[in-house]
Amino acid sequence: MALAVCLSCPLALLVAGLVQGIGGQDPGPRPLELKEVFTLFQIQYNRSYSNPAEHARRLDIFARNLARAQQLQEDDLGTAEFGVTPFSDLTEEEFGQLYGNQRAAGRAPNVDRKVGSGERGESVPSTCDWRKARNIISSVRNQKSCKCCWAMAAAGNIEALWAIKHKMSVEVSVQELLDCDRCGNGCSGGYIWDAFITVMNNSGLASERDYPFRGEARAHKCQAEKYKKVAWIQDFIMLPENEQGMARYLATEGPITVSINMQLLQNYKNGVIRPAPGTCDPQHVDHIVLLVGFGKTKSGERRQTEAVLSQSKPRPRHSTPYWILKNSWGAQWGEEGYFRLHRGSNACGITRYPLTALVDTPVKKRHTISCPP
Ligand SMILES: *[C@@H]1O[C@H](CO)[C@@H](O)[C@H](O)[C@H]1NC(C)=O
Ligand SMILES: *[C@@H]1O[C@H](CO)[C@@H](O)[C@H](O)[C@H]1NC(C)=O
Numbered sequence: 001m002a003l004a005v006c007l008s009c010p011l012a013l014l015v016a017g018l019v020q021g022i023g024g025q026d027p028g029p030r031p032l033e034l035k036e037v038f039t040l041f042q043i044q045y046n047r048s049y050s051n052p053a054e055h056a057r058r059l060d061i062f063a064r065n066l067a068r069a070q071q072l073q074e075d076d077l078g079t080a081e082f083g084v085t086p087f088s089d090l091t092e093e094e095f096g097q098l099y100g101n102q103r104a105a106g107r108a109p110n111v112d113r114k115v116g117s118g119e120r121g122e123s124v125p126s127t128c129d130w131r132k133a134r135n136i137i138s139s140v141r142n143q144k145s146c147k148c149c150w151a152m153a154a155a156g157n158i159e160a161l162w163a164i165k166h167k168m169s170v171e172v173s174v175q176e177l178l179d180c181d182r183c184g185n186g187c188s189g190g191y192i193w194d195a196f197i198t199v200m201n202n203s204g205l206a207s208e209r210d211y212p213f214r215g216e217a218r219a220h221k222c223q224a225e226k227y228k229k230v231a232w233i234q235d236f237i238m239l240p241e242n243e244q245g246m247a248r249y250l251a252t253e254g255p256i257t258v259s260i261n262m263q264l265l266q267n268y269k270n271g272v273i274r275p276a277p278g279t280c281d282p283q284h285v286d287h288i289v290l291l292v293g294f295g296k297t298k299s300g301e302r303r304q305t306e307a308v309l310s311q312s313k314p315r316p317r318h319s320t321p322y323w324i325l326k327n328s329w330g331a332q333w334g335e336e337g338y339f340r341l342h343r344g345s346n347a348c349g350i351t352r353y354p355l356t357a358l359v360d361t362p363v364k365k366r367h368t369i370s371c372p373p
Pocket of ligand 2: 180181182183197198201202369370371
């Protein structure tokens with residue numbers, strides 16, 4: 001851990017220098033420098049490759065990703081920085097296969113009649129960050145090789161709402177959602193409502209401690225009967241598909257789940273992503289995360305490494321409104337496991353499927369719901 005902390009600074013500087021070399025008419029990065037950066041990446045993220053040919057191939061992919069990160073940063077209209085991430089040795093295709101949840105978009109069951117309150121005129125605070133309230137948001141999870149963003153986002157939603165309602169923090173079992181899900185596909189992906197239907201059908205969820213996350217080591221049997229339940233939901237609803245309505249619900253009720261296009265997240269490091277027009281197609285959502293807050297950058301706020309990036313364009317002088325989202329790729333990724341997206345432009349399809357569980361008192365009775373067609 002200490003090693004990773006020591007490395008992060010020289011890595012950032014080296015990469016900044018390197019990235020300058022990649023862009024424009026420069027002769028390109030010095031091979032030695034690129035190799036050094038790659039070695040630091042391997043140490044920081046514990047990566048080893050089976051043979052020299054594979055090592056060479058990953059080094060090549062790494063170089064392409066750095067060049068792509070540089071381009072993304074130039075094109076971004078917010079304050080986002082792109083660069084070396086835990087996914088820098090994967091091609092875009094591999095990243096999509098490993099983390100893309102093809103079941104993020106689809107017709108939600110019966111949710112049309114379940115639209116949440118969206119009274120107009122009610123004021124929305126200018127900022128909201130549920131992480132600042134004590135014991136509401138659980139620690140950042142890591143889905144690793146299991147495509148279970150849907151279960152992790154749902155777990156985060158239920159935990160937060162349970163803590164807000166009952167002033168009691170809980171960590172619920174994602175593994176129970178995966179093992180007992182009869183509508184989705186466990187570690188191969190699922191819809192967000194698959195998780196909520198599973199909770200209702202099991203009449204509650206066990207704790208993470210009793211029923212811990214194992215990913216897809218092997219197929220597990222559903223052990224819902226075996227452990228004590230710690231949280232329940234009444235139902236789930238689809239929220240108004242507009243950012244004002246989402247902000248109002250978030251501020252008054254608590255964190256909600258959203259589906260987004262994850263394309264720009266492979267190379268994301270920090271800051272507010274504001275995709276250039278035509279990038280991050282809002283129709284193509286393939287990842288589910290938890291929305292935990294919103295705010296605005298101070299006007300004139302610059303990127304952290306702006307000083308060393310001579311080619312950067314001037315930053316927007318006005319402040320940038322953003323959403324704060326909790327991801328499930330570990331705390332080493334992004335802003336300690338979180339990221340920020342521009343608010344007000346349906347960035348990366350954030351308004352497509354805002355859903356939330358409804359949490360009240362324990363529900364001892366099993367709701368038998370069938371899987372949506
Ligand atoms: C590093 O990776 C190897 C296998 O690639 C694994 O056995 C080891 O436990 C990992 N170490 C850490 C600290 O994650
Ligand atoms: C609900 O639970 C029952 C009993 O465990 C199971 O047979 C059924 O497949 C589940 N249905 C859904 C939709 O999860």
